[in-house]
Amino acid sequence: MLSWPAMLLGGLLLMVATMTVAQRRGQGAGARRQRHRVQHGQCSYTFLLPEPEPCPPEPEAFRGSNSLQRDSPATALNLGDWPTQRVQHLEKVLENNTKWLQKLERYIQRNLRSELAQAQQHIVQNQTATMLELGTSLLNQTTAQTRKLTAMEAQVLNQTSRMEIQMLETSLSTNKLEKQLLLQGHELHRLQGHNSALETRVQALETKQQAELASLRGEKERLQRLLSRQNGALAGLERSLRIASSNSSLLQHQQSQLLESVQRLVRVAAQDPASMRAAEQVFQDCAEIQRFGANASGIYTIHVANMTEPRKVFCDMDASGGGWTLIQRRVNGSVNFQRNWKDYKQGFGDLAGEHWLGNELVHQLTSRTAYSLRVELQDWEGNEAHAQYEHFQLGSEGQLYRLSLSGYSGSAGRQSSLVLQGTNFSTRDADNDNCLCKCAQMLSGGWWFDACGLSNLNGIYYPARRHLRKLNGIRWHYFQGPSYSLRAARMMVRPVGV
Ligand SMILES: *[C@@H]1O[C@H](CO)[C@@H](O)[C@H](O)[C@H]1NC(C)=O
Ligand SMILES: *[C@@H]1O[C@H](CO)[C@@H](O)[C@H](O)[C@H]1NC(C)=O
Ligand SMILES: *[C@@H]1O[C@H](CO)[C@@H](O)[C@H](O)[C@H]1NC(C)=O
Ligand SMILES: *[C@@H]1O[C@H](CO)[C@@H](O)[C@H](O)[C@H]1NC(C)=O
Ligand SMILES: *[C@@H]1O[C@H](CO)[C@@H](O)[C@H](O)[C@H]1NC(C)=O
Ligand SMILES: *[C@@H]1O[C@H](CO)[C@@H](O)[C@H](O)[C@H]1NC(C)=O
Ligand SMILES: *[C@@H]1O[C@H](CO)[C@@H](O)[C@H](O)[C@H]1NC(C)=O
Ligand SMILES: *[C@@H]1O[C@H](CO)[C@@H](O)[C@H](O)[C@H]1NC(C)=O
Ligand SMILES: *[C@@H]1O[C@H](CO)[C@@H](O)[C@H](O)[C@H]1NC(C)=O
Numbered sequence: 338m339l340s341w342p343a344m345l346l347g348g349l350l351l352m353v354a355t356m357t358v359a360q361r362r363g364q365g366a367g368a369r370r371q372r373h374r375v376q377h378g379q380c381s382y383t384f385l386l387p388e389p390e391p392c393p394p395e396p397e398a399f400r401g402s403n404s405l406q407r408d409s410p411a412t413a414l415n416l417g418d419w420p421t422q423r424v425q426h427l428e429k430v431l432e433n434n435t436k437w438l439q440k441l442e443r444y445i446q447r448n449l450r451s452e453l454a455q456a457q458q459h460i461v462q463n464q465t466a467t468m469l470e471l472g473t474s475l476l477n478q479t480t481a482q483t484r485k486l487t488a489m490e491a492q493v494l495n496q497t498s499r500m501e502i503q504m505l506e507t508s509l510s511t512n513k514l515e516k517q518l519l520l521q522g523h524e525l526h527r528l529q530g531h532n533s534a535l536e537t538r539v540q541a542l543e544t545k546q547q548a549e550l551a552s553l554r555g556e557k558e559r560l561q562r563l564l565s566r567q568n569g570a571l572a573g574l575e576r577s578l579r580i581a582s583s584n585s586s587l588l589q590h591q592q593s594q595l596l597e598s599v600q601r602l603v604r605v606a607a608q609d610p611a612s613m614r615a616a617e618q619v620f621q622d623c624a625e626i627q628r629f630g631a632n633a634s635g636i637y638t639i640h641v642a643n644m645t646e647p648r649k650v651f652c653d654m655d656a657s658g659g660g661w662t663l664i665q666r667r668v669n670g671s672v673n674f675q676r677n678w679k680d681y682k683q684g685f686g687d688l689a690g691e692h693w694l695g696n697e698l699v700h701q702l703t704s705r706t707a708y709s710l711r712v713e714l715q716d717w718e719g720n721e722a723h724a725q726y727e728h729f730q731l732g733s734e735g736q737l738y739r740l741s742l743s744g745y746s747g748s749a750g751r752q753s754s755l756v757l758q759g760t761n762f763s764t765r766d767a768d769n770d771n772c773l774c775k776c777a778q779m780l781s782g783g784w785w786f787d788a789c790g791l792s793n794l795n796g797i798y799y800p801a802r803r804h805l806r807k808l809n810g811i812r813w814h815y816f817q818g819p820s821y822s823l824r825a826a827r828m829m830v831r832p833v834g835v
Pocket of ligand 1: 429430
């Protein structure tokens, strides 16, 4: 941009300088036509300067002033003052030319300077603008990058904090897991201990069951033998019945005797109606007393056939229709039930509280007519249950007071907890059970132990909170299980059909 005017200026200056030099040379060396050429790039400029040759003295010729070219050679005529004049003229022309050139120079210089200044200003402005633009864009970029950086920093901080939080949580949960693991380990240990205890118990139960199975098999055989023996006895009975029926005169005699005694009783009653004591002498059991009119539970006297002495008994006139003769009661552990055969035969305890009526009396009572048995039970949670047997009979002492039951019903389990037929009575000094062991000594009290059976209402009385896991307590398997010692129990009898 700048090069062209600069070149032009340079060229012009060069031309002026050359012209001046040429004119001076011409003054010295003689006038000659001179041609000057200036080469600039592809362009060339040619300047033709007037020659200082002797010209014919034609004043008009100088009027033309600028007619610098003269082809024809000057002819030497009239050469008086002419050279002086001519020199002066030439000097003027030169002066004029010089002035003109100087003017031109000045003009060009002015023009160029203003243009140059303008160009410089433009450039400076443009550069300033560009610089400003660059600066703003730089600033913009810097701010954008700063913003990005701060955002990134925030993100990094956020992630770091998040990771820290996560790490904290992880460590917390790890702690928790460790604790749980420890607890589970303890539990496992405990369970293992428990398991081994259970295993030993299961083994013990298995051996016991096998023993029971063996005893059951023995009992079955025994029952079969008994059945055949009973068949024999039945045949004998039939024979004696036939004999008895043939001899009715004896019966008639007995009947008349009975009639007589009844009439005697009626007489006694008529003579002294207020006296119950006399009448009591002939009551067989509580059912008869109830039929006579007494309706309050309590102690009464009865006289059982074949028993030499009258006996006091407790009569329950309330339970299930009343008329029950109690043969056993447990209520608070006040009486010791760990007794021998003789005690259980004769009876013991307090009729108003805990007692055992006596095997002999019960045998006599239940051999005369058909009796039913009722067993009432109470646990420590206040639950009550009963077991009832439609038929109940106790064998003689010679038969070891063996038990005969049938017709079970009641709420103390769907099954009877007493073996129904043929179990002999055992005490600690009379081992009549079906076990190789001695059940009465192991489980205490006197009872119809089998081997050793599912019940024992004459076991040791355990008070509240000590009644669990007691094999020698007061048990009734189908009510509260094999090792639960009950709170209270009663056994009572009443003739069938009352
Ligand atoms: C110088 O030249 C100009 C025109 O170029 C002319 O008008 C003027 O008269 C001349 N002056 C002299 C002294 O020759
Ligand atoms: C200034 O710069 C712009 C582009 O950046 C250009 O178009 C313009 O011709 C320049 N002006 C001058 C005087 O250099
Ligand atoms: C600066 O950046 C903003 C957006 O980030 C843009 O709109 C603006 O034109 C930029 N300015 C310059 C001078 O680059
Ligand atoms: C971290 O960034 C998330 C979004 O990505 C936002 O919900 C959270 O509030 C931020 N947390 C902090 C501490 O800045
Ligand atoms: C029938 O009874 C009488 C008198 O009680 C007795 O003498 C007789 O032996 C009895 N007859 C039989 C067959 O038992
Ligand atoms: C018991 O008998 C007496 C009279 O002997 C009578 O007053 C009373 O109401 C009877 N009570 C019951 C529960 O039968
Ligand atoms: C009662 O005594 C008589 C004679 O003493 C006897 O034959 C009978 O078998 C006895 N009854 C009972 C149940 O023991
Ligand atoms: C047990 O019960 C009977 C009858 O209820 C009572 O007479 C006796 O005092 C009681 N004994 C104890 C030790 O509670
Ligand atoms: C009960 O005793 C009798 C003997 O009186 C005996 O024959 C019988 O086998 C015994 N019963 C059991 C189950 O042991």
